[in-house]
Amino acid sequence: xxxxxxxxxxxxxxxxxxxxxxxxxxxxxxxxxxxxxxxxxxxxxxxxxxxxxxxxxxxxxxxxxxxxxxxxxxxxxxxxxxxxxxxxxxxxxxxxxxxxxxxxxxxxxxxxxxxxxxxxx
Numbered sequence: 001x002x003x004x005x006x007x008x009x010x011x012x013x014x015x016x017x018x019x020x021x022x023x024x025x026x027x028x029x030x031x032x033x034x035x036x037x038x039x040x041x042x043x044x045x046x047x048x049x050x051x052x053x054x055x056x057x058x059x060x061x062x063x064x065x066x067x068x069x070x071x072x073x074x075x076x077x078x079x080x081x082x083x084x085x086x087x088x089x090x091x092x093x094x095x096x097x098x099x100x101x102x103x104x105x106x107x108x109x110x111x112x113x114x115x116x117x118x119x120x121x
Contacts, residue, residue: 003060004044004051007115012036014114031110038107042080047072064120073108080104 015032022030047063050056050072056063081100 003058004048007060007119008040008044010119011039011111011115015110034103035107035110038080038084038104039111042083042104043076043108043111046076046079050075061120064116076108077101077104 012032015035016029019029019032047068051060051063054063054067056067081097081104084100084104
């Protein structure tokens with residue numbers, strides 16, 4: 001299994017545990033349903049493609065410690081906004097784009113807090 005998949009699996013496990021602490025919420029799987037698709041379907045593929053482009057496959061730890069920066073996060077966010085489809089909202093809607101940016105950055109923040117910071121910082 002590759003390192004990105006391991007990070008995603010770890011993230012899924014930790015988010016599920018956090019959701020178990022919030023059983024009184026309307027959606028007991030709220031963080032899982034909110035964060036996992038954004039990281040799994042957009043952030044990880046974006047990073048995987050960039051790792052391949054700059055020849056860092058197998059060196060994910062080094063990538064996140066010394067290469068990954070604000071610019072990559074901005075590009076990943078743009079990738080998400082341009083790629084993700086939101087139900088009931090036109091693709092060029094400014095509301096969709098603003099909400100998508102916020103949603104993606106919240107999901108990434110959780111991924112960073114629970115996985116990247118612990119493993120690579």
